[in-house]
Amino acid sequence: MRLKKMTATAILTAAALVVFVIESQLPAFTSVPGIKLGLSNVFTLFALYAVGTPWAFALLLLRVFLGGLLTGQLGAVLYSLSGGLLAFAAMLLFKKLLPESQIWVVSVFGAIFHNLGQLAAALAITGTKEILWYLPILLVSGILTGAFTGLCAQLVLKRLRASRFI
Amino acid sequence: VKTRTWILIFSGLLLVSLAAWLLLPKLADKSSTVGVYQDGKLLRTIDLSKVTETSTFSVTGAAGTNVVEASPGSIRVIEAGCPDKICVKHGPLKTGGRPIICLPNRLVIKWLESQDAPYDAVAGGAG
Numbered sequence: 291m292r293l294k295k296m297t298a299t300a301i302l303t304a305a306a307l308v309v310f311v312i313e314s315q316l317p318a319f320t321s322v323p324g325i326k327l328g329l330s331n332v333f334t335l336f337a338l339y340a341v342g343t344p345w346a347f348a349l350l351l352l353r354v355f356l357g358g359l360l361t362g363q364l365g366a367v368l369y370s371l372s373g374g375l376l377a378f379a380a381m382l383l384f385k386k387l388l389p390e391s392q393i394w395v396v397s398v399f400g401a402i403f404h405n406l407g408q409l410a411a412a413l414a415i416t417g418t419k420e421i422l423w424y425l426p427i428l429l430v431s432g433i434l435t436g437a438f439t440g441l442c443a444q445l446v447l448k449r450l451r452a453s454r455f456i
Numbered sequence: 457v458k459t460r461t462w463i464l465i466f467s468g469l470l471l472v473s474l475a476a477w478l479l480l481p482k483l484a485d486k487s488s489t490v491g492v493y494q495d496g497k498l499l500r501t502i503d504l505s506k507v508t509e510t511s512t513f514s515v516t517g518a519a520g521t522n523v524v525e526a527s528p529g530s531i532r533v534i535e536a537g538c539p540d541k542i543c544v545k546h547g548p549l550k551t552g553g554r555p556i557i558c559l560p561n562r563l564v565i566k567w568l569e570s571q572d573a574p575y576d577a578v579a580g581g582a583g
Contacts, residue, residue: 304458314539316541318541318542318545320542321518321545321546322542323540323542324559325558363519363539363560365518365519365560366559368562371576382531392459392462395459398466412557414557415495415559415562416495416496416557416564417492417495417496418496418555418557418564418566420564421555421564423554423555424554425476426474426476426480427474429469429473430470430473430474433466433469433473434470442567454485
């Protein structure tokens with residue numbers, strides 16, 4: 291069982307990294323720092339529900355560090371990590387409160403807290419309080435991208451459960 | 457909580473945030489002096505109302521070099537060494553609060569309130 295979970299986590303991590311690297315190569319579509327679709331969160335969410343909490347946490351940490359290495363942006367790891375950890379904590383909490391038909395809600399809270407964590411890191415690193423002017427638009431992007439990635443994970447999970455694959 | 461309720465909650469938050477994003481900059485003080493910061497340290501201050509001709513200077517950080525262009529009444533980043541170039545896409549610093557930010561190089565260009573600006577801020581200066 292443990293081996294099965296470890297294999298599943300390894301495959302999901304590899305897939306998450308591929309998606310992360312591809313997404314990082316796309317040109318930014320806004321002039322606002324910190325806005326992205328965050329597709330690799332689909333894999334973290336999926337692992338959280340289908341494999342287990344510690345495995346999903348391992349996936350997140352591996353994705354953040356290996357993603358930083360693969361994209362050559364180690365400087366971004368700090369923002370990624372503070373956002374990722376806060377998002378993971380929020381998703382764990384809301385996963386306990388909400389049914390599997392509302393994974394997208396869990397994901398929206400995850401995305402909002404991801405953006406808050408990133409903003410906090412940027413605030414600490416640059417020491418510029420004016421960065422908070424970006425808070426409203428980061429909430430908007432968190433709600434939209436979180437709902438999208440959450441819905442992806444939710445629909446895949448629902449179909450795999452229905453076909454007894456997991 | 458029903459899914460419909462969540463949709464209402466998030467739609468409400470979305471609208472409030474969008475309104476805040478669009479309206480808040482209108483409340484900001486008008487100023488003509490900008491500060492260029494790296495790693496939270498003030499590198500230079502420029503009074504844009506005293507700039508008479510366009511000049512550029514560069515700021516180098518971990519992710520390469522940013523070239524900043526100061527022209528009469530306006531300042532923007534014209535080149536960046538980082539991949540996303542968000543600071544270049546930002547365009548000129550507009551009135552209202554939003555600073556130009558290059559997170560990879562920890563570079564911030566923002567308006568200074570009149571009390572934090574030195575009295576005789578030098579325009580441009582040596583790059």
